[in-house]
Amino acid sequence: MPRPVIHVLPDPLINQIAAGEVVERPSAVVKELVENSIDAGAQRIDVELEQGGLGLICVRDDGWGIPPEELALSLTRHATSKIGGLEDLERVATLGFRGEALPSILSVSRLSLCSRTAGSPQAWMLSGAGRLEIAEPRPAAHPPGTRIEVRDLFFNTPARRKFLKSEATEFRHAQQAVQRLALARHDLGFGLRHNQRRIFDLAPARDENGRRARLRTLCGEDFLAQSVVIDEQRLGMRLHGWLGLPSFARNQADLQYLYVNGRLVRDRLPGFALRRAFGDVMHSTHHPAYVLYLELDPAQVDVNVHPQKTEVRFRDAGRVHDFLFGAVQQTLRRIRPEPDHHHAQVALPTAAVAPDPLRQGAFAYAASPVATPGVSEVLPGWSRPAPFAASHTSGSVTAPASPQPVSEQPLGQPLAQLLGIYILAQSPRGLILVDAHAGHERVLYERLKLQLREGGIPAQRLLAPEIVSLHEDEAEALEARREELLRFGFEIDRAGPGAIAVRSVPPLLAREDFGLLLRGLVDDDQRRESQTHLGEALDAQHRILADVACKAAIKANRRLSLPEMDALLRDMEATELSGQCNHGRPTWVQIDLAELDRLFLRGR
Numbered sequence: 001m002p003r004p005v006i007h008v009l010p011d012p013l014i015n016q017i018a019a020g021e022v023v024e025r026p027s028a029v030v031k032e033l034v035e036n037s038i039d040a041g042a043q044r045i046d047v048e049l050e051q052g053g054l055g056l057i058c059v060r061d062d063g064w065g066i067p068p069e070e071l072a073l074s075l076t077r078h079a080t081s082k083i084g085g086l087e088d089l090e091r092v093a094t095l096g097f098r099g100e101a102l103p104s105i106l107s108v109s110r111l112s113l114c115s116r117t118a119g120s121p122q123a124w125m126l127s128g129a130g131r132l133e134i135a136e137p138r139p140a141a142h143p144p145g146t147r148i149e150v151r152d153l154f155f156n157t158p159a160r161r162k163f164l165k166s167e168a169t170e171f172r173h174a175q176q177a178v179q180r181l182a183l184a185r186h187d188l189g190f191g192l193r194h195n196q197r198r199i200f201d202l203a204p205a206r207d208e209n210g211r212r213a214r215l216r217t218l219c220g221e222d223f224l225a226q227s228v229v230i231d232e233q234r235l236g237m238r239l240h241g242w243l244g245l246p247s248f249a250r251n252q253a254d255l256q257y258l259y260v261n262g263r264l265v266r267d268r269l270p271g272f273a274l275r276r277a278f279g280d281v282m283h284s285t286h287h288p289a290y291v292l293y294l295e296l297d298p299a300q301v302d303v304n305v306h307p308q309k310t311e312v313r314f315r316d317a318g319r320v321h322d323f324l325f326g327a328v329q330q331t332l333r334r335i336r337p338e339p340d341h342h343h344a345q346v347a348l349p350t351a352a353v354a355p356d357p358l359r360q361g362a363f364a365y366a367a368s369p370v371a372t373p374g375v376s377e378v379l380p381g382w383s384r385p386a387p388f389a390a391s392h393t394s395g396s397v398t399a400p401a402s403p404q405p406v407s408e409q410p411l412g413q414p415l416a417q418l419l420g421i422y423i424l425a426q427s428p429r430g431l432i433l434v435d436a437h438a439g440h441e442r443v444l445y446e447r448l449k450l451q452l453r454e455g456g457i458p459a460q461r462l463l464a465p466e467i468v469s470l471h472e473d474e475a476e477a478l479e480a481r482r483e484e485l486l487r488f489g490f491e492i493d494r495a496g497p498g499a500i501a502v503r504s505v506p507p508l509l510a511r512e513d514f515g516l517l518l519r520g521l522v523d524d525d526q527r528r529e530s531q532t533h534l535g536e537a538l539d540a541q542h543r544i545l546a547d548v549a550c551k552a553a554i555k556a557n558r559r560l561s562l563p564e565m566d567a568l569l570r571d572m573e574a575t576e577l578s579g580q581c582n583h584g585r586p587t588w589v590q591i592d593l594a595e596l597d598r599l600f601l602r603g604r
C-alpha cells in the first residue's frame with residue numbers, strides 16, 4: 001500500500017472536527033449562543049427550541065449586534081472580537097474568546113445569522129448549510145440586536161446524530177444550559193420556549209428580592225427556604241451566594257453551582273474544598289447544595305484549558321482552596337437557633353388557610369412583595385450568618401440585618417420530655433421540639449473539638465483499670481497509638497497479647513462505652529460502621545471525637561429533669577452548628593403560633 005501523503009484538511013472538515021469538541025449536543029449550541037449574547041452586552045435573551053433543539057435552536061438578543069462587514073468573519077474559524085493578543089488571553093473577561101463556536105455550529109447545521117447594530121437603519125443577514133454559500137450579507141428586518149437560528153443540527157454528520165438521546169432528554173440538557181447562565185447573570189432577562197410552549201420568563205433581578213425570586217424559579221422553594229446567604233471577602237477574592245443548610249443535603253450532586261468570574265465551572269478543586277467544609281455536618285454519602293459566585297482577578301484564573309471552557313486553572317490553587325473552605329466553614333458555623341423563624345412543616349386540615357397577617361409581626365422586617373404568605377422570607381429555624389461578626393473580613397454584605405430577637409432564649413423553656421426522646425419547650429414564638437440525643441451530641445462534639453485544639457482532652461483516672469479484650473492485632477494497633485490517644489483523654493497500656501488496660505478516659509464516657517469505642521478506633525471500616533456514621537470527609541481525629549460525643553450523649557429513655565433539659569437547651573444555643581447533629585439531621589424544630597393557629601383554624 002502506498003504511503004498516504006500529508007495534506008491540509010479543507011476548512012469545512014476542520015470546522016466539523018472542531019465542532020465535535022465544542023458542540024456535542026444541542027445544549028452545547030444553546031450555551032455557546034447565549035454566552036455570545038451575554039458577551040454582546042444583551043439585557044434580554046430569548047431562547048426558542050423545537051424538538052429538544054434538534055429541529056430548531058433560535059437565540060435572540062438585544063446586544064450591540066454585528067455590522068454587515070463583519071458577519072462573514074464571525075462565522076470564520078479563529079475570528080473573535082474578544083481577545084487581541086497573548087496579554088488578553090491571560091486575563092479573559094468575556095465568556096467566549098476562542099472564535100470557534102459559530103463556525104463549528106455552522107459546519108454541522110443549517111444556520112442563519114441576522115444582526116443589526118445600534119445606529120444602523122436596518123439589519124443584515126447571512127445563512128448557510130454546513131458552510132457559507134454566499135459571503136455577501138442581505139438586508140433584512142430585525143430590531144437592534146442579533147438572532148441566530150440553527151436548524152437540523154448534525155444533518156450532515158449522521159454518526160453524531162446517532163449519539164443523541166431522546167428529544168425530552170436533549171431538551172432537559174438545553175434547559176439546564178439556559179438555567180445555568182440565568183443563574184450566572186441575575187441582572188439579565190431570560191426567556192425559554194419549547195415547541196411553542198413557554199417554559200420560563202425571568203425578568204432582570206434588580207435587588208435581593210428579585211434574585212431570590214429567580215433562585216426560587218430555578219432551584220426551587222425548598223432550596224431557597226433552606227439556605228443561608230454567604231458573602232465573604234479576603235485577599236482580593238470574594239465568595240457570595242447561597243449555601244444550602246446541611247440538613248438540606250441531597251443524594252445527588254445536582255444542586256451545585258459554582259461560578260468563577262461569572263463562568264460555571266465543574267472543577268475538582270473548588271468542589272473538593274466545599275465538600276470538606278461541609279464534612280463536619282454531613283453524611284459522606286450526601287451532597288451539599290449551593291449556588292456560589294467566586295470573584296477574583298481574571299489574571300489569577302486560566303480559562304483556556306477546556307474546549308467548552310467548563311474548567312479553569314487557578315494560578316494559586318492552594319490559596320483559592322483555603323479561601324473557599326474557610327469562607328464556607330465560617331458561614332456554617334454562624335448558623336444558630338434564632339427565634340424569629342418557623343421550621344416545621346405542619347400538615348393543615350384545609351389547604352387554603354392563609355396565616356393571620358397580624359400574627360406575622362415578627363416576620364414583618366423581611367416582608368417583601370414577592371413573598372408568598374406563610375412562606376417566610378427569612379430562613380426557617382436558622383439565623384442568617386451575622387454580617388459583621390468579629391471574624392469577618394469583608395465589608396460588603398447582601399444579607400438583610402438580623403432582627404432583634406424577641407427572646408434571648410430561642411429554644412425556649414422546657415416543659416416536658418416526650419417518649420423519652422424529645423424535649424418539649426415553649427417560647428413566646430410557639431412550640432419547640434428538640435431531639436435531646438442529637439442536640440447533646442453536637443454540644444459535646446463541639447466542646448471536645450475545642451478542648452483538643454486547646455491542648456488536649458482532660459483524662460479522668462479510673463479507680464481500677466478496665467481490661468478490654470481484643471484481637472492481638474487490634475491490641476497492637478492501639479498500643480502503637482498510645483501517645484496520640486493521650487490527647488483524647490485515653491490512657492492505655494498493653495496488658496497481654498489480646499488485652500488493653502484502660503487507666504484513664506475522657507470524663508464524659510461511661511464505663512460500658514469505652515471498650516467498644518477503643519475497638520472501633522483500630523479499624524477504619526468498623527469505625528465507619530459505628531454508630532455515628534460520620535462522613536469520610538471528617539479527618540480521623542474528628543471521627544474519634546464524634547464517636548466519643550455520640551457515646552456520651554444522652555441516651556433514649558433516660559429521664560431528664562427540667563433543670564437538665566434547660567441546661568441542654570442553653571448549651572445548644574451557645575454552640576456552633578447546633579442546628580444539626582453530626583449526621584446533618586436537624587436537632588430541633590419550631591412550630592410557631594401562627595402555624596398552631598392555622599391548625600386550629602383560629603383567627604378566622
Ligand code: ADP
Binds near residue numbers: 064065097100
Ligand atoms: P467567540 O465568542 O469565542 O469570540 P464565536 O464563534 O462564538 O467566538 O463568535 C465569533 C464572534 O462573533 C464574536 O467574537 C463576536 O464578535 C461575534 N458575535 C457572535 N455572537 C454575537 C452576538 N449575539 N452579538 C454580537 N456579536 C456576536
Ligand code: MG
Binds near residue numbers: 036096099
Ligand atoms: Mg462565543
